[in-house]
Amino acid sequence: MSLKFKTNSARLQSMSMFDLKLIQHIANLASIPLKTGETEKLASEFESTLKVVANLKELDTSKVKPTYQVGALENVWREDVINKHRMFTQDQALANAPKKHNGHFTVPQIIDKG
Amino acid sequence: MSIPHKNYHKDQPNTWTLAKTRKALTNKEITLEEIYKAVDKAIAQTKNLNIYLARDNQALTKTHQRTNLPLAGLPIAVKDNFCTKGLITTASSNVLKKFIPPFESTVTTKLQQAGGVITGKTNLDAWAHGSSTETSDFGRTLNPRNLDYLPGGSSGGSAAAVAADTCLAAIGSETAGSIRQPAAWCGVVGLKPTYGRCSRFGVVAMASSTDSPGPIAKTVEDACIVFEQIAGFDPYDSTTANKSVPKLTEELNKGIKNLKIGLLYSDIKELQSSYKLIEKELAVFERLGAKIEPVKALDPHYAIGVYTIVQRAEVSSNLARYAGVRYDLGRTQFGAEAKRRIMLGTFTLAKGYADKYYLTAQKVRTLFKKDFDQLFAKYDLLVSLTSPGFAKKVGATEGQAMFGELEDMLLEPSSITGLPGLNVPCYRNPQTNLYLGLNIIAPMWREDLMIRAGHAFEQATDWNSWRNDQ
Numbered sequence: 022m023s024l025k026f027k028t029n030s031a032r033l034q035s036m037s038m039f040d041l042k043l044i045q046h047i048a049n050l051a052s053i054p055l056k057t058g059e060t061e062k063l064a065s066e067f068e069s070t071l072k073v074v075a076n077l078k079e080l081d082t083s084k085v086k087p088t089y090q091v092g093a094l095e096n097v098w099r100e101d102v103i104n105k106h107r108m109f110t111q112d113q114a115l116a117n118a119p120k121k122h123n124g125h126f127t128v129p130q131i132i133d134k135g
Numbered sequence: 136m137s138i139p140h141k142n143y144h145k146d147q148p149n150t151w152t153l154a155k156t157r158k159a160l161t162n163k164e165i166t167l168e169e170i171y172k173a174v175d176k177a178i179a180q181t182k183n184l185n186i187y188l189a190r191d192n193q194a195l196t197k198t199h200q201r202t203n204l205p206l207a208g209l210p211i212a213v214k215d216n217f218c219t220k221g222l223i224t225t226a227s228s229n230v231l232k233k234f235i236p237p238f239e240s241t242v243t244t245k246l247q248q249a250g251g252v253i254t255g256k257t258n259l260d261a262w263a264h265g266s267s268t269e270t271s272d273f274g275r276t277l278n279p280r281n282l283d284y285l286p287g288g289s290s291g292g293s294a295a296a297v298a299a300d301t302c303l304a305a306i307g308s309e310t311a312g313s314i315r316q317p318a319a320w321c322g323v324v325g326l327k328p329t330y331g332r333c334s335r336f337g338v339v340a341m342a343s344s345t346d347s348p349g350p351i352a353k354t355v356e357d358a359c360i361v362f363e364q365i366a367g368f369d370p371y372d373s374t375t376a377n378k379s380v381p382k383l384t385e386e387l388n389k390g391i392k393n394l395k396i397g398l399l400y401s402d403i404k405e406l407q408s409s410y411k412l413i414e415k416e417l418a419v420f421e422r423l424g425a426k427i428e429p430v431k432a433l434d435p436h437y438a439i440g441v442y443t444i445v446q447r448a449e450v451s452s453n454l455a456r457y458a459g460v461r462y463d464l465g466r467t468q469f470g471a472e473a474k475r476r477i478m479l480g481t482f483t484l485a486k487g488y489a490d491k492y493y494l495t496a497q498k499v500r501t502l503f504k505k506d507f508d509q510l511f512a513k514y515d516l517l518v519s520l521t522s523p524g525f526a527k528k529v530g531a532t533e534g535q536a537m538f539g540e541l542e543d544m545l546l547e548p549s550s551i552t553g554l555p556g557l558n559v560p561c562y563r564n565p566q567t568n569l570y571l572g573l574n575i576i577a578p579m580w581r582e583d584l585m586i587r588a589g590h591a592f593e594q595a596t597d598w599n600s601w602r603n604d605q
Contacts, residue, residue, distance in 0.1 A: 044478075051451060051481040052458070053474050054467050066536040067479055073537050074440035077495050080502060087497030088504055090344050090374070091553030092331040097373035113237040117462035126460050 038071065039064040142300055142353070142600045149173035152601050153303040153357040157207050167208050170303075171195045174210050174254060177301045184277045186295045188215050189223045190255040197252050204250030205364055212302040214293045215256035216263055216339040217243050217348070222253070226339040227271035228261040229468040230457050240337025241369045242306060242348045249364035254302055257292025261470050262454065263308065263341045265289055266316055266539030269532045270472045277529065280322055280568045284526040287317035288539070293351045294321040304352040304361050310342045311442045311550035312543030314349050315558040319521035319572025322560045322600060324589070325351045326358040329580050330553030331376045334369035342449040343374075345550050353601040355559060355590040359383035362582070378580065386583040387590045392424035394588070397510055399519035399576075400545055401429050409524050413571060416561045416596060417518070423591050430514065433506040437499055438547035439540045444483050444496035445551065451480025475536065504552045511578045516588055519545050521558045521572035546574060555582045557589045560598040570598070 044060045044067075055063075111124055120127035144150045148170045151159070159165040171194065178187065191197075198208030213219065216226040218236035225231045243253060260270040268276040268291030276291045278284040279299035286295040290307030294317035297305050307314040309327040318325025326349045333348040340346065350361035366380045398417065401410045420427045454477050459465020469477070483492035510517060522542055532538040540547070549556050554576050561573035573592065577585035593599050 047478045047482050047485070050485070051477050052455075052466055053469065053478055055474075059474075063475065063478065066475060067482070070443065070479060070536055073540070074443050074492070074496075076436060077440040077444075077499050080437060080499055082495060082498035082502070085498040085501050087494055088500040088552075089497055091504070091551075092374050092376060094331070094374060094376065099370060099373075107238075109237055114461075116237060117234050119459055119464055128460050129458075 039067050147173050147300070149177045149300045149303075150601070151303070152353045153209060153360055154354070156209060156303055157360075160207050167195065167198045171198070171210065174301060177299060178255070181279065181299045181301060184279060184282070184295060184299060185274050186257055186276055186292050186299065186301060187212070187255040188225060188227065188258050188273055188292070191222055191253055194252050194254045205360070206246065206249040206251035208250055208252055209303050210254040211246060211251045211361070212255055212257050212293055212296040212305040213243055213246075213253050214259055214290050214305070214307050216259060216308060217306060218337040218339070219243055219253060219256065222256065224256065224339070225273070226262050227259045227273055228470065228473065229272045230463045230465065231339070232272070233464065234462055236337070238337060241334035241371060242338070242365045245365050245367070246306065251364070255296075257290070257296050257305065259292055260289040260472070260539075262339065262450070262473050263289035263310060263313055264450070264472050264476055264539075265532070266312060266542045267527070267532045268292060268317070269529075270470065272470050275529065278321060278526050278569075280570065281526070284528055284567075284569060285320065285531060287320035287522070287526060287542070289313040289317070290325075290351060291317045294318050294323055294325065297321070297323045297351050297353060304350055304357050306348065306361075306365070307351045308338055308346060308348045309550065310345050310347075310446065312539070312546035314347075314351060315521050315546055315556055315572065315574055316543055318351055318558040319560075319570065320526035322563065322570035323351060323353060324355055324358045324560075324599075325349070325558040326362055326582070326586070327550075327556045328362065328366060328582060329555040331374050332366050332555070332580070332582070334367075334372040334375050336369055336371040340453040342446040343453060344445065344449060345553065354599060355557070355586055355593050356384065356387055358557075359387060359586055376580075381583050383583060383586050386587055389587050390423065391420065391588050391591050394425040394515040394584070395513065396420055396425050396427040396588070397430035397514035397517045398427055399430060399432050399517050400435060402431070403435075406520060406523055409520055409571060412562050413520070413573065416573070416598075419592060419595050420588070423595060425588070427518070430510060430517070432510060433503055433548065435544045435548050438503060438551060439537075439544055441496045441499045441503065441551050442543075442547040443537070443540050444492050445500065447476045447480035448484050448493050449480070450476045451478070451484065500551050503548050507548070507552055507554060516584055517576045518588075519574045519576075521545065521574040525564065525567065525569040525571065549576045554579060555585060557585045559589045559593055560600070561592070561596070563598060
């Protein structure tokens, strides 16, 4: 996941990390529409959550490798074959779509949105 | 209304254990019609508890010719984050409130192949984000043991379904406590298998690196019967291990003589009053021939941080798929809790912050793994309280952004490291009718050890409310 994100080191140090601009920026990245008043509430909730997790820095992890997964499995392969018994029909695939057009999904416009 | 300690009634087959019911069916002492009549009645009587979101009215007709199978047409409730073909699956979120899956999850496929019948879909915290069932977009579930209290969560609907005898067993899923904690709060048995033991295929994804489906049941034996049917390698989930499924029901009575058990977290100050209540119960293990002693373990307060960061990061990625295009109603429908988690996850993964939060959390996860490795070099099993205390009152989550993380503190270390765990009831407050649960943890893939201890404890004590069912 590569997200372009402007780091403000002064802000990282400050007491209140989440200004409203940062919350709005995260909301945009996560494509979460926010209602009026929600931004302030989220800022204070994030603040209190990060306070709870701040104790992690008490531990020395300088020589520790991260654990991203707990199973011992690596590089699990399968044959690249199509199982026709599992395929959805076009109708099945479209059955839950909120909007469709001529047998296709209708997607939101993302280019030239104005 | 409050359901008394003894659930079992000879004339009400919905209150029988799954094991007893199965035997009675084989011996033709009861018919499936009688069982379903009693179950339907129990569901109708507990409608105000908001346990079920959807029901399959054709359930009884699906039971025909299944009596020779391991689950013999028996009614089983399923958490509403398992996709069930043709039966609405919402994960308790408005985003999926119209979603009728065109496919079946592996766990429910196996359940039905074994003869099990899904009687209904149970309520959960929306997207399984929580430990109260109070964040469901479709209203909270109440604890059948005492209606002023929450059932826990996220599998609160499934735990309540079992406690209220509206099914013979249920399916839940756990990311960090979501099987064991509601089982503790509702006074039932919850078995969280080793990560990779049960397939995640067709389960609405939460945190993929710890999500583990498993049974919630009346007794340890019942949980083992269901486990044997739903566990195993699945080609559709590449994180399931290609290992044979242990026959837990054959291990049940092997006892715990000479096993070494480490007692976790009894040195934590805020837990003293709860540990005091179960002091006598812990001594039961000694009586059964095991050796139990307190151990020093990595402080579970650190696991809160690891879990919070890793879970939100994985949530932000997993819930990115709900864009209102293919099968959901889009991102405007997310509730407050989901928004919080998606956004905080996006933040902890973002450039400039990922090292400080996400990477650090994954490193501390390694420390927990090493800590357990060292403990299991000396001990066969580890036990702790499941939850720091009793069930919390209705409304307790309001304004508490970290409610679940704190309630699940004692389970998070074993969850983030993938270990199997079992909750068995180990104390009941006679005034409130609320329970404490004992959490029994085993090394990876050693569910057999933990169920031996759980079953021995259940048999030696009187805390299981189906205990009279002999």
